[in-house]
Each structure stands twice: as structure tokens, then as C-alpha cells.
Amino acid sequence: MTRIERYIFGTALNAFLSLLVGLTAVIWITQALRELDLITGKGQTFVVFLVVTGLSLPALVTVIAPVALFIAAIYTLNKLNSDSEWVVAAAAGMSPARLMRPFALLGGIVALVVALNTIWLMPASFAQLRHLITQIRADFVANLVREGTFTELDDGITFSYRDRAGDALLGIFLQDRRDPQRTVVYIAERGIAADVDDGSYLLLEKGSIHRMEQDRGDGSIVTFERYAVDLAAFGPEQGAILYKPREQSTAALIAPDPDDPYYQTVPGRFRAELHDRLTAWLYPIAGIAIAFAALGQAVTTRQGRGTAVAGAVIAMVVVRVAGFAASSAAVGTPAAVLAVWAAPVGGIALALWVALRPQQSAAVGARIGGALSALNPLHLLPAARRA
Numbered sequence: 464m465t466r467i468e469r470y471i472f473g474t475a476l477n478a479f480l481s482l483l484v485g486l487t488a489v490i491w492i493t494q495a496l497r498e499l500d501l502i503t504g505k506g507q508t509f510v511v512f513l514v515v516t517g518l519s520l521p522a523l524v525t526v527i528a529p530v531a532l533f534i535a536a537i538y539t540l541n542k543l544n545s546d547s548e549w550v551v552a553a554a555a556g557m558s559p560a561r562l563m564r565p566f567a568l569l570g571g572i573v574a575l576v577v578a579l580n581t582i583w584l585m586p587a588s589f590a591q592l593r594h595l596i597t598q599i600r601a602d603f604v605a606n607l608v609r610e611g612t613f614t615e616l617d618d619g620i621t622f623s624y625r626d627r628a629g630d631a632l633l634g635i636f637l638q639d640r641r642d643p644q645r646t647v648v649y650i651a652e653r654g655i656a657a658d659v660d661d662g663s664y665l666l667l668e669k670g671s672i673h674r675m676e677q678d679r680g681d682g683s684i685v686t687f688e689r690y691a692v693d694l695a696a697f698g699p700e701q702g703a704i705l706y707k708p709r710e711q712s713t714a715a716l717i718a719p720d721p722d723d724p725y726y727q728t729v730p731g732r733f734r735a736e737l738h739d740r741l742t743a744w745l746y747p748i749a750g751i752a753i754a755f756a757a758l759g760q761a762v763t764t765r766q767g768r769g770t771a772v773a774g775a776v777i778a779m780v781v782v783r784v785a786g787f788a789a790s791s792a793a794v795g796t797p798a799a800v801l802a803v804w805a806a807p808v809g810g811i812a813l814a815l816w817v818a819l820r821p822q823q824s825a826a827v828g829a830r831i832g833g834a835l836s837a838l839n840p841l842h843l844l845p846a847a848r849r850a
Contacts, residue, residue, distance in 0.1 A: 467552060471539065472565035478535035479569065486527045487520070494519055518592040521585040525577055525743060532573050533750030533779055536566055537772060540758035560819060563755050570751035578744035582713045586740075589710040624654075631655045635667060637692070648673040649692060665692040708736040716740070731794035738803045739790050745807035746783065752814035753778045759818045782810035 494516060543549040552562060613623045619641035625634025637649040651670025667690045675682040707725060708716065716737040719726045726733055757775035789802035 467548075468561075468565045471543065471562075472569060474542065475535050475539040475566060475569050478538050479532050479573070482531035482534055483524070483528060486531060487523050490523055490527065491516065491520060494523075515592065515595060518588045518595070521580050521588045525580050525585055528573055528577055528580075529746040529750050532570065532747045533754055533775075536751050536754035537758065537775060539566075540754060541772070544758065563759065563818065566751045566755060570748045573747040574744040577747055581740040581743040586710060586712055590706060590712075593706060593710050628653075635665075635670070637665075644677040646675045649690075651690070666690075667692060708732045711736075713737070713740060729794070731797075734797065734800065735790050735793040735803075738793060738800050742786070742804055742807055745811065746786070749782055749807045749810040749814065750779055752811045752818065753782070756814040756817040778810070778814070782806055785810075 540549070543552075549562075610624055610626055613621055613636075615621055619639065621636075621638040621640075623634075623636045624632040627633065632654045633652065635649070635651040635654045639647045639649075649667065649670065649672055651667035653668040655666050657664055657666055668688065670687060670690065672685045672687070672690070673682060674685075711733075716733050719730070719733050721727075753775050757771045757778070783806075785806040786803065789799055789806055792799035793803055
């Protein structure tokens with residue numbers, strides 16, 4: 464690259480990194496505040512809190528990177544023009560295509576990062592997050608239950624304890640209603656969670672077990688001095704974690720498991736998620752192309768740029784909203800996959816045509832403006848009356 468191209472690339476890169484770090488930090492903090500309950504209410508360590516919130520960073524970067532790149536391109540183009548650097552470069556004979564090279568390089572780098580993120584890193588982080596949250600929920604004694612409250616651990620399972628004495632729980636109540644035909648209630652004066660032979664158990668002391676059968680009018684009560692309840696029986700079964708489409712690998716989306724319960728219920732979500740990942744890298748390029756189409760032409764400082772910036776923002780919003788709408792439609796309609804690709808590709812193609820052929824695009828714009836003006840009924844009035 465020439466010196467001016469390196470200068471443009473460095474300016475755009477610095478603006479992009481500043482925006483990416485700043486926006487990601489702000490949104491990550493808002494997400495992290497929502498997870499403070501891991502420490503305050505579920506007894507987790509600060510390390511677990513950082514891991515859970517950190518696993519959301521790939522998804523944040525995927526969403527924020529195209530926006531940060533678009534804003535950085537708008538800022539850089541506007542700065543170059545306001546400092547008259549754009550005018551001097553154009554007057555020196557640099558074509559729009561050459562001036563666009565630094566932006567294209569930066570857009571390609573960001574597109575590559577977004578592609579790697581959406582295809583590999585983001586689904587892996589979501590899957591790990593699902594696994595970690597499932598483990599936290601499975602260890603319900605230490606993580607979910609607060610003293611003096613009745614907590615619904617899962618469908619049909621209620622747990623409570625009166626107080627703590629060190630590691631021991633006092634006044635334990637555990638009700639299991641998962642079987643519609645039978646209800647089992649465990650009541651104990653004292654209990655402690657312990658790991659024995661690679662298993663987790665709740666060791667109860669001085670209590671009773673109450674069983675009530677649906678088809679029997681009476682129940683049974685068994686008292687005990689010590690009794691061990693297997694906590695694994697109240698958590699998810701091994702391998703029973705149900706991963707959503709966004710939490711599955713890209714290979715699993717390409718060739719879904721026909722026995723996957725989620726795939727059997729909503730197979731269209733797998734299709735929509737797959738093409739969302741495959742097209743995500745196009746949006747950074749679309750942002751660069753739209754920004755350059757709106758602000759890529761050198762103008763004097765007397766000419767305002769507010770309209771061009773507003774037009775670029777509207778165009779980018781339209782392209783992104785069209786992508787979201789097409790993705791939603793692809794869940795129920797396989798043909799909508801074409802629209803998922805058409806939204807970013809069409810935005811890029813149209814923006815490049817406007818950016819690299821300004822004369823033709825200006826002529827088209829004049830015709831459109833004339834057509835809109837012709838639809839205005841005020842042009843039929845005499846000039847004096849219009850005034």
C-alpha cells in the first residue's frame with residue numbers, strides 16, 4: 464500500500480478498534496450485571512461468574528463488529544473530507560477504486576474474523592455455556608436454594624431448608640412429584656451434601672420418607688436415622704442436555720441428527736441458523752460499501768454531509784432488517800434462504816455500483832427525484848401561489 468493508503472487504513476483501524484472495545488465493554492457490563500445472581504444467590508465463585516459472562520463475548524463481537532466497522536468507515540471518510548485530504552487525493556488523480564482499497568482490506572479482515580467467530584467460536588461458546596449452566600443447576604443444594612424459601616428445582620421437584628450450620632443444612636424438605644402416580648416427600652432435621660465414589664449425595668439424618676400412591680387411599684411413612692439421597696436423580700440425565708440450534712456446531716447444522724428432539728420439533732430453525740452463520744461475514748463488507756457509496760466522493764467543506772450520513776445509516780438498517788426478516792421467514796419457508804443471501808449481497812452490489820459509478824448513480828438519482836417531484840401536487844400550482 465502507498466503512504467496515503469496506510470494512513471487511511473490506520474485511521475479507520477484505530478476508529479474501529481476503539482468502537483469495538485468500547486461498545487463491547489458497555490454491553491458486556493450490562494450482561495454481566497444480570498448474572499450477578501450467580502454470586503449473590505447461587506453461591507458461585509467470581510471465577511465462575513467471569514467464565515459465564517465471558518462466554519457471551521463471541522456473540523457480542525459478532526453483532527457489534529459490523530456496526531463498529533460501519534461507524535468507523537463513516538467517521539474516517541467524513542474526517543478525510545473535512546480535513547480536505549479527500550479532495551487533494553482526488554485532485555491528484557486517485558480513482559475511487561484506489562481510495563477504497565484500505566477500507567476493503569479492513570472490511571476483509573473483519574469479515575474473516577466474523578466468519579471464524581460465527582462458524583466455529585460462537586457455537587462452541589454457547590454449547591459450553593449451556594453445559595456450565597446445566598452443571599450449576601444440577602448442583603442445586605449449593606447453587607439454587609436459599610434458606611427459608613421453597614424452590615422449584617425442576618418440574619415436580621421442590622426443595623427447602625430452614626437454616627445452615629456450617630456445611631450442614633437444617634430443617635430439610637424435599638418433595639418429588641415427577642411421577643404423576645406417586646409423590647415422595649423427604650423430611651430431615653439435618654443434612655449435608657457430599658461426594659462419594661464419584662457421585663453426589665445428600666446425606667440426611669433423623670428424618671422420614673412419606674410416600675403417597677395415586678391409586679391408594681393411604682400412604683406410607685418410613686423413619687430413618689441416616690439416609691442418602693442421590694442428587695444425580697434430580698439433575699439432568701447424562702447426555703440429556705438439549706442444545707438449541709445456535710449452540711450446535713456448524714457441521715451438526717449441515718447434517719442434523721434426525722433423532723434430535725429439537726430438530727424434530729423445529730427443523731426450520733436449523734436451516735435458518737446455518738445460513739445466518741454463512742452470511743454473517745457479508746455484513747461488514749456491506750457496511751464498508753454503503754459508507755463509501757454515501758461519503759466516498761470528495762466534496763467541498765461548504766457542502767453538508769448530514770444527508771449523506773443519514774442515507775447511509777438508513778441503508779445499513781434496511782439491509783440488516785431485511786436479513787433478520789429473511790432469516791425468520793427461512794424457518795418456515797425453505798425458499799426464503801435465497802432472501803437471506805440476497806439481503807447482504809444485494810446491498811453490497813448496489814452500494815458498489817453507486818460508489819464506483821457516481822455519474823450513472825447521480826443520473827438515476829436525478830430521475831428518481833424528478834419522478835417523486837412529479838408526484839407532488841404543488842408543482843401544478845402557479846409559482847406565485849406556491850410561494
